[in-house]
Amino acid sequence: MTIKILSVDDEPDMEMLITQRFRRQIRDKSFEFIFATNGQEALDKLDANEDITLILSDINMPEMDGLTFLTHLNDRKNPFLKAVMVSAFNDMDNIRTAMNRGAFDFVTKPISFEDLEATLNKTIDHVSMLMLAQREHDQLLAIQNDLNIAQEIQQAMLPKVFPPFPERTDFDLYAMLRAAKMVGGDLFDYFLMSEERLFFLIGDVSDKGVPASLFMAITKAIFKSHFSSKDCAPIQEEVMRINGFLSEENYSMMFVTAFVGILDIKTGVVEYIDAGHEAPLILRKDNTVESLPKRGGMALCILEDFPYQAQTFQLQPGDTLFTYTDGVPDANNKAGERFGMARVKALLAAQTSAALPQAITEATYDAIKNFIGDNAQFDDITMLTLRYNGA
Known part of the structure; x- marks a missing residue:
């Protein structure tokens, strides 16, 4: 020069x-x-x-x-x-x-x-x-601008109209994602596969930030593509196909934990695949809280041909399913204390039997924020809450 x-x-x-x-x-x-x-x-x-x-x-x-x-x-x-x-x-x-x-x-x-x-x-x-x-300042501004755009794109990918199916009285659903950084690796989705079948998904990519957000977008899009198809195979077959696709050329060695469910709206039976995810909680109509037993498989992208097996559980009218990522129990305050599952279960048990999914989810998030206080959020916090009302 x-x-x-x-x-x-x-x-x-x-x-x-x-x-x-x-x-x-x-x-x-x-x-x-x-x-x-x-x-x-x-x-x-x-x-x-x-x-x-x-x-x-x-x-x-x-x-x-x-x-x-x-x-x-x-x-x-x-x-x-x-x-x-x-x-x-x-x-x-x-x-x-x-x-x-x-x-x-x-x-x-x-x-x-x-x-x-x-x-x-x-x-x-x-x-x-x-x-x-x-x-360097200009580069940081450019990166910040790119992150703002990435955040807008990622948020646009997530369902955000609640209640999502206002004409339906047989179930209600609410979800939220609060990324620890501008963009994150948590994901959720839901849609009606038919008038009687509701698909829902919550997941967590192993990394954080931009790499995780890209993998999150791919994962969500693939699940949507497979399970919204009219030729959709049984849940375990589709998850195995998705796992195989995500595992191909996964040089970054990322993995995704996921809880994948299909609710039979007429019967309340939930067929699901637990791909190494946090165990969901069920708030029963009588305000007892159950943790769904872990009978799950491995996280996606770890073993390309892992044989996932479908499991089922029953929701009765008035029951609420609470799913979440590990950012919920792992949230910690300045003293290093974890929020923990005991607090999550106590929050659910304190809800009235008529509490709507949005109220339950927001109350849990508010409790986590109060617990964290001035401490920085270090992990994405995502929750999907589904209430079954019955036919």
């Missing part, structure tokens, strides 16, 4: 001296010098050469002196344009004024070219540091 330096001096031999002294740098194209004889001419040179980085200016010059030139230079408000002033050794008043007006440094006459070269290099290093900081 060639550094453009504007030399402003009315002494006729200054151009020759500088060209001779810095001939190696000029030959190597490290430095390129542009010359002016007074401040006004220097301003014209700046207009014609916007990539000038450094100015070496005398103070005492005709037509426009160096101090006036500095004032005009400040009006340009270019933080990367630095001035080194030149004046007689005994002209300290003017040098002090120049420094007060924003000069970066100064050298005195008669000029020591060793001192001048060191001063120029120091100034160039400072400008380079400022430019690097600005580039």
Whole structure:
């Protein structure tokens, strides 16, 4: 990179001296010098050469002196344009004024070219540091903008209209995802496979941030594609196909825990696959809380041909199924204490039998936030709550 330096001096031999002294740098194209004889001419040179980085200016010059030139230079408000002033050794008043007006440094006459070269290099290093900081700042702004867009895209992928099926009275459902970062790896979904079958899914990608969000998007899209098809196979076969697809070329070695369920709306029977996920809780109509026994399989993407087996459990009218990711029990406060499953179960048990899924989910999240306090949320928090009312 060639550094453009504007030399402003009315002494006729200054151009020759500088060209001779810095001939190696000029030959190597490290430095390129542009010359002016007074401040006004220097301003014209700046207009014609916007990539000038450094100015070496005398103070005492005709037509426009160096101090006036500095004032005009400040009006340009270019933080990367630095001035080194030149004046007689005994002209300290003017040098002090120049420094007060924003000069970066100064050298005195008669000029020591060793001192001048060191001063120029120091100034160039400072400008380079400022430019690097600005580039890094711009890159951070660009990353932040990309993350904002990614967050909007990820949130747009999630169902967010509640109640999702307002015309249905036989069940109710509510879900929320609160990412620990701008984007996260948790996911949920639900949709009617038919008038009598409700598909629902909650999952958690092993990583966090942008990589996890990409894997989350792929996982959710694949589940939607497979289970919304009219030719949908039994739940265990579809999950095995999805696991095989996600496992292919999984060089990042991510995995996804998931709880995949299909509710028979007429009977209340839930057929499900537990792919290494947190055990759901069932809030029975009599306010007892049950933890669904773990009979699950392995998380997705760990073993490509894992033989997943479907399980079932029964929901009675008035029962509520509460599913969640590990960000719920693992939330911790500044003292390092976990929120824990005991608190989750106590919150569910404290709900009235008529509590709606939205009220249960939001009450749980509020309790977690109060528990965390000022501590930073370190993991995504996701919950999907399904109440079965019966036909």
